[in-house]
Amino acid sequence: MVTQETPAGSGNQRTRYLKIENITKKFGDFVALQDISLDIYKGEFICFLGPSGCGKTTLLRAIAGLDIQTSGRIEQGGKDISNLPAAERNFGIVFQSYALFPNLTVSKNVGYGLVNRRMGKAAIGERVAELLDLVGLSDQGSKYPAQLSGGEQQRVALARALATSPGLLLLDEPLSALDAKVRVFLRQEIKALHRRLGVTTIMVTHDQEEALTMADRIVVMNQGTIEQVGTPIEIYRNPMNRCVGDFVGIMNCLSGVVTGAASVRVGAMEFDCANGVGGLTEGQAVTVCLRPEEIAVRGVASGGANSFEARISRLEFLGSFYRATLEAERLGDMKITADFSINEVRDLTLDEGATIQIALPGEHIRIFAEA
Amino acid sequence: MTEGVTTLSAAAPLARPILSRDDWIMRWGMLVLGVWLSVAVVLPLYTLLSKGLEDHAGRFVGLANFAEFFATPVLFNSIYNSLTIAIISTVITITLAFVYAYALTRSCMPGKGIFKGIAMVPILAPSLLPAISLVYLFGNQGMIKGVLMGETIYGPIGIVMGEVFWTFPHALIIIITALSMADARLYEAAESLGTSKLRTFFTVTLPGARYGVISACFVVFTLVITDFGVPKVIGGQYNVLATDVYKQVIGQQNFQMGAVVGMVLLVPAVLAFIADRIIQRKQVALISARAVPYHPKPKTRFDMAMMGFCCVVGFMILGIIAVDAFASFIQLWPYNLTLTLYNYDFDLRDGGGWASYRNSIVMASYTAVIGTVIIFAGAYLVEKIRGFTVIRSLVQFMCIIPLAVPGLVLGLAYIFFFNHPDNPLEFVYGTMAILVICTVTHFYTVSHLTATTALKQMDPEFEAVSMSLKVPFYKTFWRVTVPVCVPAILDISIYLFVNAMTTVSAVVFIYSADTTLASVAVLNMDDAGEVASAAAMGMMIVCTSAGVRVLHALLTRGIARASQAWRVR
Numbered sequence: 001m002v003t004q005e006t007p008a009g010s011g012n013q014r015t016r017y018l019k020i021e022n023i024t025k026k027f028g029d030f031v032a033l034q035d036i037s038l039d040i041y042k043g044e045f046i047c048f049l050g051p052s053g054c055g056k057t058t059l060l061r062a063i064a065g066l067d068i069q070t071s072g073r074i075e076q077g078g079k080d081i082s083n084l085p086a087a088e089r090n091f092g093i094v095f096q097s098y099a100l101f102p103n104l105t106v107s108k109n110v111g112y113g114l115v116n117r118r119m120g121k122a123a124i125g126e127r128v129a130e131l132l133d134l135v136g137l138s139d140q141g142s143k144y145p146a147q148l149s150g151g152e153q154q155r156v157a158l159a160r161a162l163a164t165s166p167g168l169l170l171l172d173e174p175l176s177a178l179d180a181k182v183r184v185f186l187r188q189e190i191k192a193l194h195r196r197l198g199v200t201t202i203m204v205t206h207d208q209e210e211a212l213t214m215a216d217r218i219v220v221m222n223q224g225t226i227e228q229v230g231t232p233i234e235i236y237r238n239p240m241n242r243c244v245g246d247f248v249g250i251m252n253c254l255s256g257v258v259t260g261a262a263s264v265r266v267g268a269m270e271f272d273c274a275n276g277v278g279g280l281t282e283g284q285a286v287t288v289c290l291r292p293e294e295i296a297v298r299g300v301a302s303g304g305a306n307s308f309e310a311r312i313s314r315l316e317f318l319g320s321f322y323r324a325t326l327e328a329e330r331l332g333d334m335k336i337t338a339d340f341s342i343n344e345v346r347d348l349t350l351d352e353g354a355t356i357q358i359a360l361p362g363e364h365i366r367i368f369a370e371a
Numbered sequence: 372m373t374e375g376v377t378t379l380s381a382a383a384p385l386a387r388p389i390l391s392r393d394d395w396i397m398r399w400g401m402l403v404l405g406v407w408l409s410v411a412v413v414l415p416l417y418t419l420l421s422k423g424l425e426d427h428a429g430r431f432v433g434l435a436n437f438a439e440f441f442a443t444p445v446l447f448n449s450i451y452n453s454l455t456i457a458i459i460s461t462v463i464t465i466t467l468a469f470v471y472a473y474a475l476t477r478s479c480m481p482g483k484g485i486f487k488g489i490a491m492v493p494i495l496a497p498s499l500l501p502a503i504s505l506v507y508l509f510g511n512q513g514m515i516k517g518v519l520m521g522e523t524i525y526g527p528i529g530i531v532m533g534e535v536f537w538t539f540p541h542a543l544i545i546i547i548t549a550l551s552m553a554d555a556r557l558y559e560a561a562e563s564l565g566t567s568k569l570r571t572f573f574t575v576t577l578p579g580a581r582y583g584v585i586s587a588c589f590v591v592f593t594l595v596i597t598d599f600g601v602p603k604v605i606g607g608q609y610n611v612l613a614t615d616v617y618k619q620v621i622g623q624q625n626f627q628m629g630a631v632v633g634m635v636l637l638v639p640a641v642l643a644f645i646a647d648r649i650i651q652r653k654q655v656a657l658i659s660a661r662a663v664p665y666h667p668k669p670k671t672r673f674d675m676a677m678m679g680f681c682c683v684v685g686f687m688i689l690g691i692i693a694v695d696a697f698a699s700f701i702q703l704w705p706y707n708l709t710l711t712l713y714n715y716d717f718d719l720r721d722g723g724g725w726a727s728y729r730n731s732i733v734m735a736s737y738t739a740v741i742g743t744v745i746i747f748a749g750a751y752l753v754e755k756i757r758g759f760t761v762i763r764s765l766v767q768f769m770c771i772i773p774l775a776v777p778g779l780v781l782g783l784a785y786i787f788f789f790n791h792p793d794n795p796l797e798f799v800y801g802t803m804a805i806l807v808i809c810t811v812t813h814f815y816t817v818s819h820l821t822a823t824t825a826l827k828q829m830d831p832e833f834e835a836v837s838m839s840l841k842v843p844f845y846k847t848f849w850r851v852t853v854p855v856c857v858p859a860i861l862d863i864s865i866y867l868f869v870n871a872m873t874t875v876s877a878v879v880f881i882y883s884a885d886t887t888l889a890s891v892a893v894l895n896m897d898d899a900g901e902v903a904s905a906a907a908m909g910m911m912i913v914c915t916s917a918g919v920r921v922l923h924a925l926l927t928r929g930i931a932r933a934s935q936a937w938r939v940r
């Protein structure tokens with residue numbers, strides 16, 4: 001199990017809030033979660049990231065007590081909650097569908113959990129107003145959910161989940177039903193809200209950009225297991241394996257063979273890799289990985305380290321940069337994706353069909369044993 | 372990384388979920404529902420089955436009663452007669468209903484709403500009513516007796532005509548649904564390939580609707596084979612299974628043979644039920660989520676032909692009702708045609724008088740209210756309970772059984788079960804309560820399915836949200852589930868009310884002198900030769916059902932208006 005003990009980005013006091021130990025969840029014979037262990041610290045914003053069907057929702061529902069795990073322990077705030085029903089746990093939840101009560105006004109929805117708590121009418125009204133203000137819907141209290149836009153509904157659901165001041169906020173793909181623009185806006189809103197309230201938050205997503213921009217730490221999952229836990233930078237820069245690298249961001253994956261303590265051969269090219277080959281023996285088949293934006297094109301001298309000639313077979317303008325598909329004789333049929341800045345394209349007059357000199361910087365190359 | 376084997380880590384303790392208060396309440400609720408359904412469905416049926424294996428003194432005799440049944444040609448012949456009637460009626464009803472439904476869904480004829488409304492009228496009447504009208508039309512002194520060219524209406528001809536009238540709307544509803552699910556893209560494809568209209572009909576329309584048509588066939592077949600109102604009034608010497616049960620039990624007090632015939636009657640009903648379930652399961656997979664609804668284009672000649680057909684059918688339906696209404700206001704057909712209200716003076720006649728009408732209203736009201744509460748709450752429990760899988764499946768199964776049990780069989784089972792001296796529940800025998808229990812049970816399944824469909828359309832996470840907010844489930848049920856499901860709840864209650872008004876088969880065995888019902892009064896007055904009064908009581912039932920339906924429509928519209936702010940269309 002790979003669990004990096006990295007605390008919340010800013011917090012210097014790292015109190016553990018949630019301790020997940022060896023959680024396994026089976027549906028009949030199907031193992032949806034396998035032996036998951038994870039620590040979450042107070043005030044953290046955690047994202048569960050992974051492909052569809054990898055068990056993110058299952059893990060979230062186990063934490064909530066909505067679908068209790070088959071085996072394993074969960075501790076929240078020092079208390080063993082493994083077997084407690086959801087109603088006796090301390091969390092607020094927002095679903096992808098929002099699950100707003102259609103026949104109740106926005107105010108009634110937000111105050112739904114308060115009515116049950118022996119609060120006076122006036123106190124409830126005050127708290128609801130405060131929450132609506134918090135999510136920027138002060139003047140929408142008397143509307144019904146169907147009269148709101150998707151983004152507004154999402155914020156009502158958020159306010160309702162926060163109304164009872166839960167210790168843990170669970171969000172299951174809260175933004176996936178929204179269109180791109182609203183999504184980006186709400187990302188910032190949720191982040192700002194998290195900063196203000198400091199509530200420990202777990203968000204499920206399969207959108208890597210969402211995870212990278214919002215999370216203090218990302219938990220990358222695949223097929224019911226955790227692949228890697230780390231800050232967005234760590235995950236992006238140092239993926240533990242090809243799978244993580246492939247899923248978070250774009251990754252060039254070339255097949256090669258280890259030829260020395262710090263060198264690999266891909267096609268007819270010999271690459272030096274500054275990070276070494278991770279103790280793999282010579283002759284071992286490996287995958288050589290490199291991010292498209294790490295590929296150097298400016299000031300690459302012919303015959304320099306890891307450099308070779310390549311032809312631009314495709315050049316796509318993607319707004320703030322260009323994405324190029326490169327072919328090189330020395331790599332055989334393997335193609336490389338490279339991202340070039342607008343400056344580079346202009347200064348070096350890169351164009352489709354042009355032949356250029358590129359380098360794969362050794363310090364950015366990552367080597368993974370072929371499975 | 373993990374090793375790919377699914378062994379549990381040795382340290383990981385197995386989860387032993389603690390049940391919440393909600394879970395406990397739901398489980399108790401589920402148990403109560405289970406006990407209720409056992410008493411109302413399972414135990415009576417069990418008693419009936421064991422009764423068939425006993426002799427008059429209650430000794431176990433194995434299959435002796437069955438041997439006697441199959442050795443008695445009069446009884447045995449009824450199987451043949453019942454099947455004949457059921458098959459002929461099914462073929463005619465389905466053909467008429469298909470063309471009618473085709474007109475309503477695939478033509479641009481005017482007045483579709485009115486034609487649909489007219490087609491639903493038979494649902495408002497007990498099955499005795501069309502039979503009485505047919506007697507007035509084609510009987511020995513019938514108005515247009517000559518049409519039969521010497522054949523008698525008292526027998527298979529009359530039974531088939533009555534059954535077709537009575538089962539028509541049931542078939543129509545199902546076929547309309549099947550035809551409305553058509554995918555316009557298929558028709559566009561056929562047209563672009565230059566396929567002829569006729570060929571399109573046979574290669575696109577029929578296959579698309581086939582499951583609906585088959586389902587309608589089973590429904591009509593079962594309704595006909597288990598109906599006893601029509602053959603009772605107009606069957607003459609032509610015996611069918613349903614009338615045999617009645618004759619054995621009421622006429623000869625031969626309960627054992629009644630039970631045997633009842634079980635024989637159960638066989639085709641159960642087989643049709645199972646076949647229909649299998650087919651419906653297939654159909655679900657057939658509906659593509661991306662289907663584009665089909666919108667017919669005006670074609671004058673076709674539309675006019677369709678409208679002509681609907682006019683003829685509609686005229687016949689209204690004609691049958693009109694004949695009954697007319698007969699109820701005539702002094703003495705065919706000798707004295709002066710108009711009179713004399714036939715409505717039910718207190719002068721056997722059969723329970725006006726009290727039976729009042730009883731029916733009371734019974735239907737109780738059935739609608741109590742039935743809706745039990746059925747909706749029950750469907751909610753079955754749908755929302757967490758865990759408890761074995762009991763849940765068991766209860767779910769018990770909710771479905773009543774659909775396969777003919778009313779006569781249910782009523783007979785109730786006699787055996789509730790009239791048993793050792794039964795602590797014997798005190799309900801002969802009361803209004805047993806009539807309500809029996810009627811709720813008789814119509815349980817359709818209502819249960821309506822409730823389940825409505826509940827399935829709600830966001831499944833409402834309960835999860837309530838749990839996270841620590842609001843007990845019953846508060847959310849009351850504040851959210853019920854308001855959102857009001858249309859379905861109203862549908863269920865109106866369905867129960869109208870059926871309670873019109874049903875004869877189940878209650879005919881268990882009413883008492885104090886709890887005579889309007890529908891039974893129609894039967895008894897007809898039996899006693901007071902046919903005009905029977906027609907009059909039939910009209911009372913039709914008018915009451917129709918009135919309640921109108922009320923329901925107004926209420927539904929009012930609620931739709933009041934909730935349009937939040938209801939997503």
Ligand SMILES: Nc1ncnc2c1ncn2[C@@H]1O[C@H](COP(=O)(O)OP(=O)(O)OP(=O)(O)O)[C@@H](O)[C@H]1O
Nearest residue numbers: 027030032050051052053054055056057058059206
């Ligand atoms: N109630 C259930 N019964 C059987 N299998 C289930 C059940 N719930 C989930 N699964 C299976 O468990 C696996 C994990 O499901 P889960 O919903 O956790 O995926 P996810 O990571 O949230 O995916 P997505 O991004 O699509 O929401 C899936 O393969 C799913 O089919």
Ligand SMILES: [Mg+2]
Nearest residue numbers: 056057058204
């Ligand atoms: Mg999910």
